[in-house]
Amino acid sequence: MKTRITELLGIQHPIIQGGMHHVGFAELASAVSNAGGLGVITGLTQRTPELLAQEIRRCHAMTTRPFGVNLTFLPTVTSPDYPGYIRAIVDGGIKVVETAGNNPQQWLPALHEAGIKVIHKCTSVRHALKAQAIGCDAVSVDGFECGGHPGEDDVPNFILLPRAADELRIPFVASGGMADGRSLVAALALGAEGINMGTRFIATQEAPVHEAVKQAIVAASELDTRLVMRSLRNTERVLNNAAVERLLEKERRLGAALKIDDILDEVAGVYPRIMKEGAMDAGAWSCGMVAGLIHDVPTVQQLIDRIMAQAHQLITERLARMVA
C-alpha cells in the first residue's frame, strides 16, 4: 500500500509502532521494521544517551530497514540530557524521530539538518496545527481512546481524525484504538495516511515484556482501562489493577489537593517491575481501550500481514461491492 506516510518514511506498510516506555527496545522495533512497518525505540527508557546509542546499534544489527526513536519531552523539574539524546540519534544514523509531550521546536533544526523526519504525536487539532507551523514533517493524532496520555480534551478518533484532515496540510497517522485491518481502512477513510499502534504491539511474540503483561491485555476488555492523574492535568489511560484502584481512591479522597507526591508509590519507577518482572499490581501502566479488540499474541510479522490482508480485502471486496 502506498500513502504519503509510506513515501515519507520509506516503509512498505503504513503502520508505525509508537514509543512505549520499557517496551520499545530493539527486539520490538526491529521486528516491526522487518515486517515492513516502522519500529520505534523509546529514547528515555535508555537512562543515558550512551545507552541509547548502544540500543540503536543493537537495532541496526537486527534490521537493515529504517526504524525510529521516540523522544518524549516531559514537564519534569530535572530535564533529561536532551542534547545528548539528539546526538545519539543523529550519530546513530536514525532517519525518523517520533516526538511527544512538550513542543519540540527547539530540537527541530538539529534533527532536520541531519535529514531526520519528525513526526510529532499530539492529542488535539490545535497542537497538530502548531506542529505543522513549526515545521514537523507529519503528526500522529492520538485520540481519547489511546493508551498513555490522551491529553485533556477527550475527543475520540471518529471526530478528531476528520477534524485533523480538514485542517492539516502535512500527512498524519491515526493513533489510539488501532488494532486490525478495519482500523487501518477506517483511519484511511477518515483522512489519515496510516496508523500508529501501541497496546496492540505489546501483545506480540517479539515484545520484550513479561508474558503476564501480554496475557493481561488479552484478558482485558474495552471496559478495563481507567483515567488517572486527571486533576494533575497529566491524564493517563492505564489498565485497571489493585494499584490503580488505590490511586483512584486517593484522587477521590484528596480531590483538588492531590499532589504528585501523594501517588508516587503507584506511578514512580513502576515500569521495570511490571514489564520485566510481570508484577502486574506494582503500579499504573499505560494501556488503551483497544485491549478489547486484542485476543491473541501473534508474531509481529503475522500481525502486520494480517492487518494488510484484511485491509486489502475490505477495500477490494466489502467496500467495492457496496459501490459496484
Ligand SMILES: Cc1cc2nc3c(=O)[nH]c(=O)nc-3n(C[C@H](O)[C@H](O)[C@H](O)COP(=O)(O)O)c2cc1C
Ligand atoms: C505501555 C505504554 C507505554 C507508552 N509509553 C510512551 C512513551 O514513553 N512516550 C510516548 O510518546 N508514548 C507512549 N505511549 C503511547 C504510544 O506510543 C501510543 O501513542 C499509544 O499507545 C496509542 O494508543 P493505543 O495503545 O490505543 O494503540 C505508551 C503506550 C503504552 C501502551
